[in-house]
Amino acid sequence: MLEDQSNVKAWFYLLPALILLGIFIFFPIFNAFFLVFVDEYNYMQGTYEGFTLINNFRYVVTDHNFRVAMTNTMLLTFVSVPVSVIIALLISVWLNAIKRLQGFFQTIFFLPYVTNAIAIGMAFAFMFHVRFGLINWFLGIFGISPINWVNTGASWGTAIFALLVYVTWLGLAFKIMVFLSGLQGIDKQYYDAARVDSASRSRVFRRITVPLLSPMIMYITVTSFIGAFKAYTEVIGMFGERLGPPGNDRAVITVVALVYRSLDRSGVPGALSEAAAASLILFGVTLVFTMVNMQVSKKRVHY
Amino acid sequence: MEQAIYGNEKQIKRKIFIRLAIVYALIIFFAIFIIIPFYWMLITAMKTLTQVESAPPILWLNPAEWQWVNFSGALEQAPFLRFTLNTVVVAIIATIGTVITTILSAFAFARLNFKGRDLLFMAFIATMMIPGEIFVITNYITVSRIGWVSLDQSYFEAILAMTVPFMTSIFFIFFLRQAFKTIPNELYYAAKVDGKTDWQYLWRVMVPIAIPTITTITILNAMNTWNAYIWPQLVTMQEDYRLVSNGLRNAFDDTAGRIMYHEQMAASIIVTVPLIIAFLLLKKYIMRGVSRSGIKG
Incomplete structure (x- = not known):
């Protein structure tokens, strides 16, 4: 069917992409495993002092920021992902049920998808401002006295709560977009059949909508888990490079932030090996959760 | 009754x-x-x-x-016009590079038959699961060793460091390959009969047909550059070389003293409005990218 002489030609077409991917994607994967097993690596000279099996991992794990970073990352993942998936699912079902103004509301719900995480993060930080913020004003209506969410002296708990609200808000748009396009692809016949059988609405939702949407729910859950594990820019947006409220630096540090903090010290021998160790730990955790997710959904996803 | x-x-x-x-x-x-x-x-x-x-x-x-x-107050806090110019330059160069490498390799995967094609494609897809932080570390070493990141970095070197590593994308290759695959074989055979080479067929038939997908790739890539924060922050050594996101964050950090919230928000608007306008005008193309990526799982 397709000629065999295209063998050599094909590699010419692939060459530009292959060179770039080779240098900037494939090589780094192997190099990460080199970096993580050498001691005192100096990146400009490329020198190192012998090999080590666990030293670099140990530096990362025993860093007092690691436990905080892991806790924050887990919390962000296991709260923001389920909450935003459920809210997004409901919003898209509702959006799909209306005719008038559907396009208008769609546009509104999609807006966070195209916003700059730094810019809108700053807006959230100011919404949570202890004295001039919108949130405390709103709580004040119900007689709740102002809470110091993100300003000087704010605690870890309030800071991470504010961050959770922001991350959940930010994640909604993409999920709604995917769910809505999935819903619009569902054959109307299923719903007509359900109406003939006079099935209740919640039954239709559980027995038709969710199963038929399950490949998308699965896809969104897996990618959102991976995305949430990588949270970093959102933290920068709300808290800046300090990664926490003033006076409580690094309170909301994440695992990815550890990688970049090591990179910032790149001149120090061994710093990049620590970064590699942190990134491989992140990869390991992501991989485990992706696999668990896939195992769980194998039984539940209907293709 | x-x-x-x-x-x-x-x-x-x-x-x-x-x-x-x-x-x-x-x-x-x-x-x-x-x-x-x-x-x-x-x-x-x-x-x-x-x-x-x-x-x-x-x-x-x-x-x-x-x-x-x-707004003029915000512009005085930091050279936002300069940052915007930098961002536009980086976006244009990175996007042209990405579109060309993507078209060429998507064509090879979609149209040509060669040994190891499926294996290579699988290897491509597998790397999409790996968190980008792993690449960043070595890429930082690579661009430093080439000499693009140093204390006496020139503007040209900064632009190279911000664009070259992003001149191709596995996801976009995958995305465009799918679009190319929907083009009927008959067109290819007809072109062959007419004596057209593969190269002519690609640029005169396939690319024009796939223009909507290529437009989506262009828009998504440009938007990514506009929102890029981490990599530009790492590889730019002078304030003047930074992109909008970095400029925005650095200009309004409270380490610089009391935050002028009205100017901070004005600067945020300067960064946000172009995105919203682009979204409203190009919604159709952006949506195509999203719904397609939703199906890929």
Whole structure:
């Protein structure tokens, strides 16, 4: 069917992409495993002092920021992902049920998808401002006295709560977009059949909508888990490079932030090996959760 | 009897109406949540410092009172026009590079038959699961060793460091390959009969047909550059070389003293508005990218 002489030609077409991917994607994967097993690596000279099996991992794990970073990352993942998936699912079902103004509301719900995480993060930080913020004003209506969410002296708990609200808000748009396009692809016949059988609405939702949407729910859950594990820019947006409220630096540090903090010290021998160790730990955790997710959904996803 | 059926129908109609009203109410409720941060950004950017720092906060401002001067105030805090120019330069170069490498390799995967094609494609897809942080570390070493990142970095070197590593994308290759695959084989054979080479066929037939997908790739890539923060922060050594996101964050950190929230929000608007305009104008193309990526799982 397709000629065999295209063998050599094909590699010419692939060459530009292959060179770039080779240098900037494939090589780094192997190099990460080199970096993580050498001691005192100096990146400009490329020198190192012998090999080590666990030293670099140990530096990362025993860093007092690691436990905080892991806790924050887990919390962000296991709260923001389920909450935003459920809210997004409901919003898209509702959006799909209306005719008038559907396009208008769609546009509104999609807006966070195209916003700059730094810019809108700053807006959230100011919404949570202890004295001039919108949130405390709103709580004040119900007689709740102002809470110091993100300003000087704010605690870890309030800071991470504010961050959770922001991350959940930010994640909604993409999920709604995917769910809505999935819903619009569902054959109307299923719903007509359900109406003939006079099935209740919640039954239709559980027995038709969710199963038929399950490949998308699965896809969104897996990618959102991976995305949430990588949270970093959102933290920068709300808290800046300090990664926490003033006076409580690094309170909301994440695992990815550890990688970049090591990179910032790149001149120090061994710093990049620590970064590699942190990134491989992140990869390991992501991989485990992706696999668990896939195992769980194998039984539940209907293709 | 007839009366009963009629009444029943009326009841059902009312039920449907109430149900619809509830759905609209819920949608509006959540839509307000989505809008509030944007509104707060806008209204804060239009206040005077006294108005910003008033408790309880001022929730509504007459447009006649809007302080447009805050925008020039924001521009004085940091060279945002310079940052915007840098971002546009980086976006154009990175996007041209990405589109060319993507078209060429997507064509090879979609149209040509070569040994190891499926294996190579699988290897490509597998790397999409690996977190980018792993690449960043070595890429930082690579661009430093090449000499693009150093204390006496030139503007040209900074641009190279920000663009070259991003001149191809596995996801876009995958995305365009799918679009190319939908083009019927008959067109290819017809072109062959006409004596066209593969190269001519690619640029005269396939690329024009796949223009909507290529447009989507261009837009998504440009948007990524506009929002890029981490890599530019790592590889630019001078404030003047930075992109908008970095400029925005660095100009309004409270390490610099008291935050001028009205100017901070004005700067945020400068960064956000181009994105929103692009989204409203190009929604169709952006949506195509999203819905396609949703199916890929």
